[in-house]
Amino acid sequence: xxxxxxxxxxxxxxxxxxxxxxxxxxxxxxxxxxxxxxxxxxxxxxxxxxxxxxxxxxxxxxxxxxxxxxxxxxxxxxxxxxxxxxxxxxxxxxxxxxxxxxxxxxxxxxxxxxxxxxxxxxxxxxxxxxxxxxxxxxxxxxxxxxxxxxxxxxxxxxxxxxxxxxxxxxxxxxxxxxxxxxxxxxxxxxxxxxxxxxxxxxxxxxxxxxxxxxxxxxxxxxxxxxxxxxxxxxxxxxxxxxxxxxxxxxxxxxxxxxxxxxxxxxxxxxxx
Amino acid sequence: xxxxxxxxxxxxxxxxxxxxxxxxxxxxxxxxxxxxxxxxxxxxxxxxxxxxxxxxxxxxxxxxxxxxxxxxxxxxxxxxxxxxxxxxxxxxxxxxxxxxxxxxxxxxxxxxxxxxxxxxxxxxxxxxxxxxxxxxxxxxxxxxxxxxxxxxxxxxxxxxxxxxxxxxxxxxxxxxxxxxxxxxxxxxxxxxxxxxxxxxxxxxxxxxxxxxxxxxxxxxxxxxxxxxxxxxxxx
Numbered sequence: 206x207x208x209x210x211x212x213x214x215x216x217x218x219x220x221x222x223x224x225x226x227x228x229x230x231x232x233x234x235x236x237x238x239x240x241x242x243x244x245x246x247x248x249x250x251x252x253x254x255x256x257x258x259x260x261x262x263x264x265x266x267x268x269x270x271x272x273x274x275x276x277x278x279x280x281x282x283x284x285x286x287x288x289x290x291x292x293x294x295x296x297x298x299x300x301x302x303x304x305x306x307x308x309x310x311x312x313x314x315x316x317x318x319x320x321x322x323x324x325x326x327x328x329x330x331x332x333x334x335x336x337x338x339x340x341x342x343x344x345x346x347x348x349x350x351x352x353x354x355x356x357x358x359x360x361x362x363x364x365x366x367x368x369x370x371x372x373x374x375x376x377x378x379x380x381x382x383x384x385x386x387x388x389x390x391x392x393x394x395x396x397x398x399x400x401x402x403x404x405x406x407x408x409x410x411x412x413x414x415x416x417x418x419x420x421x422x423x424x425x426x427x428x429x430x431x432x433x434x435x436x437x438x439x440x441x442x443x444x445x446x447x448x449x450x451x452x453x454x455x456x457x458x459x460x461x462x463x464x465x466x467x468x469x470x471x472x473x474x475x476x477x
Numbered sequence: 478x479x480x481x482x483x484x485x486x487x488x489x490x491x492x493x494x495x496x497x498x499x500x501x502x503x504x505x506x507x508x509x510x511x512x513x514x515x516x517x518x519x520x521x522x523x524x525x526x527x528x529x530x531x532x533x534x535x536x537x538x539x540x541x542x543x544x545x546x547x548x549x550x551x552x553x554x555x556x557x558x559x560x561x562x563x564x565x566x567x568x569x570x571x572x573x574x575x576x577x578x579x580x581x582x583x584x585x586x587x588x589x590x591x592x593x594x595x596x597x598x599x600x601x602x603x604x605x606x607x608x609x610x611x612x613x614x615x616x617x618x619x620x621x622x623x624x625x626x627x628x629x630x631x632x633x634x635x636x637x638x639x640x641x642x643x644x645x646x647x648x649x650x651x652x653x654x655x656x657x658x659x660x661x662x663x664x665x666x667x668x669x670x671x672x673x674x675x676x677x678x679x680x681x682x683x684x685x686x687x688x689x690x691x692x693x694x695x696x697x698x699x700x701x702x703x704x705x706x707x708x709x710x711x712x
Contacts (some may be wrong), residue, residue, distance in 0.1 A: 232575060232658075241675050246659075263575065263656035278563030278574055382674025407676030437564050437572070 220341050230259035231442045235269075236350055237380055240264035242404040242469050247462045252449055256264070258442045266380060268348030274298060274428075277435035280443040282428040285398075288351035289441055290426050298435075299428035303451050304389075306470040307424045310354060312415035313385075314394040314404060326417035329362040336364045339373040343388030343395045346376030350423075355396045358420065365450035398423050400469035425470070427451065450474070484682035491683055492690075503691060506664040509577055510645040511695075513584035517640050520585070521592030522633065526622040528593070529600035543587075543597065546590030551649030558654045559585040567576075575656040580664070583650040588640035595636040600625045631703055638696060645692060665691070 214290055239245060249399070250259050263273065267284040275298050276280045278378055279335040282299060282471055284290060294302050312331060314322065320340035322331040345352040359360045359366050377384045388395035389409050397405075404412070415421075429447045432438040448453045451474035459472045491499055528539065560566050562574040562582075573579045603625055604611075610623050626633065648666035655662035657671060665688045673682035 232656075237674070241671075242702060261575070261656075261658045261661055267652050273563075276566075277569070314550060350703060385676065386673065386678075405676040407678055437569075 220420050221230045224389045231263045231280040231439050233281045234264050235283045236267045237264045238398045239402050242400040266347050266349030270302045280438050285425045286353050300431050301429045302426045305425045306472045308399045309423050310421040311413045312396050313411050314414040315392050316410040323414045325415050328418040331415040332362040340374050341391040341393035343375045346378045405462045480679045487683035488686040509580045513581045513644045514641040516585045516588040519593050522587045525593040526600050529597045543594045551647040554587045555650035555653030579654040579701030580651045583646040583654045588644050592640045599632045602648050618658035
């Protein structure tokens with residue numbers, strides 16, 4: 206009954222939908238940090254003025270963005286989990302992956318610093334210390350790029366935090382902003398990308414506790430979705446967008462985006 | 478509790494500024510949820526009426542089922558519609574995912590059961606009252622349904638408002654099938670979710686207050702229609 210209702214309604218409304226579809230528009234399946242920090246609000250008007258291509262962004266966790274792109278519900282993928290991205294391309298869903306820009310992850314915590322990790326740069330050491338002291342830690346636990354990175358760092362520290370899940374280790378299963386809100390509410394340490402943290406408005410007494418370890422490097426990549434797998438892809442416009450992002454002009458635009466006088470993303474496309 | 482005061486001030490400032498982005502979001506919210514309510518009424522009212530006057534085997538089981546569907550979780554409806562409308566799904570060729578149309582479809586599925594179940598109760602009570610009269614007039618089933626729907630029209634307006642309230646307030650379904658795309662599928666509830674995730678709690682709350690005012694406006698408009706109609710009926 207549901208499928209039939211759905212089908213009938215869909216058919217009845219198709220005309221309206223088709224009529225309003227833009228001639229030149231693409232859909233980007235994106236990680237949340239680039240959207241929430243305001244990067245797209247800054248970049249996209251520059252790109253649209255130049256090319257006339259309308260760019261629509263769906264901002265979800267990296268895991269979900271990749272799933273959506275595998276379902277062909279997007280023209281370009283812009284996320285930050287290199288191994289998963291390479292798997293996506295190897296499986297034929299993307300044409301090629303290009304490094305786009307980077308920043309880094311940080312661990313933020315309450316001013317009281319219950320685990321005494323403030324000022325540390327050795328992230329594995331800091332995580333071990335948090336676990337040892339049983340200080341509260343809030344994890345995304347949503348298969349996002351940040352979550353994947355966090356799990357890799359725990360593995361490097363030889364700590365299995367999930368055995369303490371529900372205890373000092375709190376798995377929110379939510380986006381970065383929701384996890385920050387929850388973590389700050391319960392006085393927990395949270396690992397976040399620096400861009401989200403700088404632009405986050407509900408910091409309260411929280412500050413960066415751990416930063417500067419080269420293992421906290423955060424690389425973003427861009428991948429046009431492969432039209433051989435997904436015939437609905439707007440190939441030319443997707444190509445135009447991906448090419449522009451890694452061009453001198455696109456890279457300069459990324460470097461020019463600042464929040465509170467701080468640069469949030471550092472362009473590093475090859476050949477620039 | 479600082480942020481509630483901030484939010485009130487922000488809400489007033491936002492409304493007064495006549496911000497075009499806010500207006501766009503408000504209008505899309507209204508367009509999606511009002512369309513969904515109208516379509517859900519076109520489906521739900523006849524279903525509710527037929528079940529109300531019908532006597533058939535399995536009726537009680539159907540009633541339980543209809544009433545249970547009122548508790549459909551929006552996220553589940555969103556996923557169901559996503560799986561159908563995704564390019565890799567059976568209706569993917571329509572290209573409807575991440576459009577307002579997809580959001581309307583999701584909300585119709587969400588609220589049609591509410592309208593069917595509530596109108597069934599209203600119409601059944603009315604039917605019990607008039608059953609003898611209908612029988613003496615030898616009305617056909619269609620005529621009975623028409624008479625019942627017309628007679629209960631004011632109660633059914635409230636049923637419609639219950640559906641609209643559910644539609645305009647839900648975020649779980651529209652954020653999955655709409656994608657919260659700026660200038661395309663962003664509505665009040667998804668904008669509130671977004672601002673919350675940015676830590677802009679006062680702004681999120683301010684948008685929530687504006688949403689409440691919109692719901693008040695729609696209800697007031699319906700109420701005034703009802704009162705005007707009632708007054709004319711007595712002249």
